[in-house]
Amino acid sequence: MLTLTPAHVTFAGQVWPDVAAISVDRRATREVVEWSDAGPHVAFADCPEQRIDITVTMHLTGRAHFDAPRPGQGGDLAFFPAPGGSDGGRIRISTQAVVLGIAHDLAGKKGALRTIRLIAVSPNGALDPISIDQV
Amino acid sequence: MSSFKSLDLFGSGPHRFSVGKRGELAVPAYVLGGSGSGSTILGPIELDVIITGRLIASTEANLWALRDAAAAQAGHPPSPGTLIDNHGRIWTSMTFLTYQEQDRTDRGRTVSIHYKATFRRLA
Numbered sequence: 001m002l003t004l005t006p007a008h009v010t011f012a013g014q015v016w017p018d019v020a021a022i023s024v025d026r027r028a029t030r031e032v033v034e035w036s037d038a039g040p041h042v043a044f045a046d047c048p049e050q051r052i053d054i055t056v057t058m059h060l061t062g063r064a065h066f067d068a069p070r071p072g073q074g075g076d077l078a079f080f081p082a083p084g085g086s087d088g089g090r091i092r093i094s095t096q097a098v099v100l101g102i103a104h105d106l107a108g109k110k111g112a113l114r115t116i117r118l119i120a121v122s123p124n125g126a127l128d129p130i131s132i133d134q135v
Numbered sequence: 136m137s138s139f140k141s142l143d144l145f146g147s148g149p150h151r152f153s154v155g156k157r158g159e160l161a162v163p164a165y166v167l168g169g170s171g172s173g174s175t176i177l178g179p180i181e182l183d184v185i186i187t188g189r190l191i192a193s194t195e196a197n198l199w200a201l202r203d204a205a206a207a208q209a210g211h212p213p214s215p216g217t218l219i220d221n222h223g224r225i226w227t228s229m230t231f232l233t234y235q236e237q238d239r240t241d242r243g244r245t246v247s248i249h250y251k252a253t254f255r256r257l258a
Contacts (some may be wrong), residue, residue, distance in 0.1 A: 032241050032249075034189050036149035037221040043149035044189060048241035126242070 001025075001130075003081045003093070009056070011097070012075025014067075018059040020113070022079055024093075024120075024130065025053045052120035052129055054097055060104075060112040069116060074098040077118060080135075095120045095129045137186070139231060139254070140216035144205045148247060150188020152220040155253075156180055182256040184218055184226055191247040198246045202236070205252065209234040218254050229254040 001024040009016040030049035033042055054077065078094035097118040105113040120129035136146055161174040169175070190205070192198035213230040237249035 030241075032189070032243070032247065034149045035151070036188075037151050038149075044191065044247075046241060046243040046245055046247065048243035048247075050243075 001093075003079065006079040006081055009077075009079040011056075011069065011077045012073065016056065016058060018061060019079070020057045020059055021055075022057075023055045025055070027051060027053075052095075053100075054095070054118040054120060056116040056118065058114050058116070059110060060114055068102045068114065069099045071099050071101055074121070090135050092133045092135045094131050094133070096123065097121060097129075137221050138217075138219045139208060139229070142204070142208070144201075144208060145186060145188050145190070145252070147201050148189040148191035150186050150221075152224075153185045153187070155183030155185060157182070178258065181258050182226070182229075183232075184220075184229060184254045186252040186254070187250070189247050189249050191245050193245060195240075195246055198240065198248065202248065205250070206234050209252070213257070215257070226254070226256065228256050230257050 003022045004020070006019055006022050009019045009022070028047035028049065029051050030047070032044070032046045032048055034044040035041070036043040056077075074097065076094060077097040078092060081091055081093065097120050100117040100119055102117075103115045105115065122129045136143055137150065137152070138144075158180055160177045160180045162177055164171060164173040164175050167175055190198060190201040192201055209231040213232070215228045215230045218226045218229040231252065232255045233251075233253045235251045235253075240246060240248045
């Protein structure tokens, strides 16, 4: 999932301004793949351990920024994809997330970029951490 | 379909058969009180048939039913039976010796666990 210029991004109660993009990437960290005695092809596959990585890229404006989140900080991450100008049928995406890292890039043409890596956390290990709600 | 004593213990998921080491059981002579580097032949190695596979269920309770059914056949006292593999190969007088599961239950789209079951034709 990739959202460009999402509207009103919040994390742990704070508004994150000037967000350029949020990507939500899913992958299996443990794959179960089994073959049988019947032939050469996979007979069973499952992904019993997965992770959802979230990357938030934001433009930095102004001269000083001391407000970056810190690794290990947790909270609710929420944003609106804002597909068009209308408020009809808006979608809100939210998840519990923990910050894994923050990096800054000064090489961009539009000024500095801050990239925040987070990991989504399920409330109980079974429910999908990502909620998509019509608001 | 494989079976042990006509029971379909492992059919919930893919599983594979292998046969253990065959030949003579040779023990170093010094183990038996002798000296030197020679070996003493004790007789033919007992036949082992090993099944590795995965039990698969839709719920935790259903998986436990499969696990308990397999473990029950490996219980005490040993009770030999006929083992048949997925292609109809038959081994008679096999004892379900051990049933060993992997360290974790895998909970994804299904609930499953990997196992190793060892059968032996006891001398």
